[in-house]
Amino acid sequence: MGKINRRDLLGQSALLIGGVGTGLPLPLLESPAKSTPSKKLKIVVVGAHPDDPESGCGGTVALYSDLGHDVVLLYLTRGERGIEGKTLQQSAAIRTTESEKACGLLKARPVFAGQIDGDTELNKSRYADFHKILDAEHPDLVFTHWPIDTHPDHRAASLLAYDAWLHSGRKFDLYYYEVELGEQTQVFQPTHYIDISATETRKRAACYIHSSQLPKTTFYPLHEMMHCFRGMESGVKLAEAFVHHSHNRETAVSQL
Numbered sequence: 290m291g292k293i294n295r296r297d298l299l300g301q302s303a304l305l306i307g308g309v310g311t312g313l314p315l316p317l318l319e320s321p322a323k324s325t326p327s328k329k330l331k332i333v334v335v336g337a338h339p340d341d342p343e344s345g346c347g348g349t350v351a352l353y354s355d356l357g358h359d360v361v362l363l364y365l366t367r368g369e370r371g372i373e374g375k376t377l378q379q380s381a382a383i384r385t386t387e388s389e390k391a392c393g394l395l396k397a398r399p400v401f402a403g404q405i406d407g408d409t410e411l412n413k414s415r416y417a418d419f420h421k422i423l424d425a426e427h428p429d430l431v432f433t434h435w436p437i438d439t440h441p442d443h444r445a446a447s448l449l450a451y452d453a454w455l456h457s458g459r460k461f462d463l464y465y466y467e468v469e470l471g472e473q474t475q476v477f478q479p480t481h482y483i484d485i486s487a488t489e490t491r492k493r494a495a496c497y498i499h500s501s502q503l504p505k506t507t508f509y510p511l512h513e514m515m516h517c518f519r520g521m522e523s524g525v526k527l528a529e530a531f532v533h534h535s536h537n538r539e540t541a542v543s544q545l
Contacts, residue, residue, distance in 0.1 A: 330358045333426050334397075334466075335433035335450045337442035338406060339368045339388040340499040344512055345466035346432050346529050347395060347492035348485025354396035355488070361426055362397050364388060365446045369406040372501050377405070383501050391495040400426075402449075409445040419449040420456045428461045435465045435474045435532065443473065454534070463534040469508055470515050479530035482523035489516060489527050 332353050336342035342350070342362040354360045368384035369377040385401070392399040402422055404410065423431070433450035434443040447465065454463045464481070467474040485492065496504045496512070519528040 330429040331427055332358055332360045333363050333423065333428040333431045334360070335363045335365070335431060335446050337365045337409070337434060337440065337446040338371060339364055339366075339384040340391075340496060340502055340504070340508070341434070341443070341446075341468060342432075343391050343395070343492065343495045343499070344504075344508055345434070345468045346483075346531070347495050348488045348516075348527070349432070349483045349529050350395045350397055351488035351491045351495075352483065352485070360395070360397040361400055361428075362388070362392055362395075363400045363402060363422065363426075365402045365409060365449070366404050366406040366442065367401055368501075371406060380406075380501075384499070387499045387501060391498040394491065394495045394498065404445075406442065409442045411445055411448055416449065416452050416456075420453050423450070423453040424457065430462045430464065432464045432466050432531070435467055435477055437475065438468070438473050439475065440473055443468070451534075459536065465532040465534070467515070467530060469511050472511070477530070477532065479519070479522070480533045481531045482519060482525075482528045483531070484520075484523070484525040484527070485516065485529050486520070486526040 330353070332350070334342040334346060334350060336345065342364070350360050350362070367381035367388075369381045371384055372380040375383070388399050400422065402419060404415070431450055431454065434447040436444060436447040436451065438444055438447070451463065454461065465477075467477045467479075470477060493509065496509050502508070516527040516529070519530040520526050522528070522530070
């Protein structure tokens with residue numbers, strides 16, 4: 290593969306997903322004020338619970354939205370069992386509000402798939418429902434959980450996204466993200482990285498909006514370490530890491 294120089298990059302979207310060991314360059318980001326995407330992309334980030342898309346790739350979401358792309362955070366559940374001492378309805382109301390506020394900060398649109406936290410299902414009906422949701426969005430790229438995360442809701446979200454990708458005829462590019470590496474996401478070997486040095490502060494703020502989950506003392510400190518580690522791997526200050534599903538159309542890198 291030939292080199293991609295600065296002039297080439299300015300002719301495309303300024304955000305570039307770069308691969309490790311593939312000959313692709315590392316992620317680059319021009320100032321959004323000076324960059325106009327050659328094509329407006331639809332990005333969908335699938336997460337099992339409120340705060341999963343934000344913690345897994347909130348920095349990347351902020352980069353895409355800043356560049357004028359359309360980003361949707363698709364939550365499989367409303368986090369019904371996520372607050373001790375609250376009913377399912379009370380927790381869902383609190384966490385839905387947190388999600389909507391976090392999406393506002395990241396300039397993304399929230400969508401809820403209607404399953405129940407801790408009781409997610411994989412069956413013919415659920416697959417069909419998820420197909421309809423993703424088909425309606427017409428995504429160019431979908432990010433979702435690593436399919437062998439320890440949390441069963443994460444696995445359900447990942448397989449629903451994967452099945453929708455197959456159902457679509459592989460029309461969009463599929464990437465997997467990591468959360469709480471070593472605790473929830475395991476044996477994750479990234480193929481691509483995004484430099485989030487410029488947007489980590491906003492990612493942090495979006496995660497902190499999920500105050501019912503005590504992010505400052507629970508999941509975010511681990512993600513801070515992940516950002517630094519993935520940054521060292523990819524040669525930048527802070528990064529988010531992804532695995533690209535290897536049987537996608539050859540579109541993602543050329544359009545980013």
